[in-house]
Amino acid sequence: MSEFKYACPVCGQHMMCDASQGGAVMECPTCFQKIVAPQAPAPDSKFILTGSKFTEKKISQTLINATAPAAVPEKSFPLAIVLVLVLVAAAGAGVFAFRGKIFKSSGSAQTNEVSVANGESSTKSTKPEKVAVVAPPANDANWTLSLGTNTIADTTAAGRIHGQDFIVERATFRDGSLMLRAGTKGAVEFAAFVNFAGAQPESLAGKTINVMSDAERAARVQLRWKDAADEVQRKEFTNGYAMRLEFGALANNHLPGKIYLCTPDTEKSYLLGSFNADARKPKPKAPKK
16 A cells, blocks of 8 residues: 655645545544545655645525526517617628728827928837836735645735845746746846756646745745845745645646745745746757767
8 A cells, every 4th residue: 555645725734645545535633624635646756745625515406496587588679679780780890890991090190200300201110118017015914934725816926035026927847947037038137946856847737735834855945136236146945934836737838826935034035926837848959960
């Protein structure tokens, strides 16, 4: 028999389960909640899975029938109103089909500027300015090293790194490492990395990972930021931090997820929210001739 350990999602108590009991309902010995055991992890997995709380929901068919609205008899529509609606729909379709020609002159007037100098005219094309992404102000109430069970919001992951407000603008999963960074291209100057020791996205899809602050050793987390001298600084943690990662299903080379991360630095760095990591595998390098 092959046993594995998993954590209660309510109180965090670790429980043992046989591999054949994945999906079975068990009772937590600490909080006495009914917990559904997760499926057995891979033999070489280094992370402790988390079970899910068992709930029973029964809906009475009689109640559904009693509360369903009564059917309203159909009424015939006057022919004149039908004709008017058909004409309005046809006019709308015509405007949509020829919208390019109808609005061409007005659009050109808004996007072009004409300047006259020394008797010569020139036309300059103007483009709308790109709105800068601004991180929401950090809040100390979001930082705690006690791993709770509160639901992580679906809002874009954001927080604070080394005292600076931070928002995730791009997420990638490459070579067993999750990167959540500010900016979408160029040098990585402001980011959080979680290293899974070469694990592939397929092995993490659908899994929940909990890291308690009292764990002796866990996945390596690196924070990256720029100091007052505009120099990129780094700080790594292999324990002492609290983290919950909830990965969704891998689809179209993307691995969605939610993260709650608080590190034990004096600046109280944290990251909270959702992301959708690009998990495409890099193209193999061409062999040298």
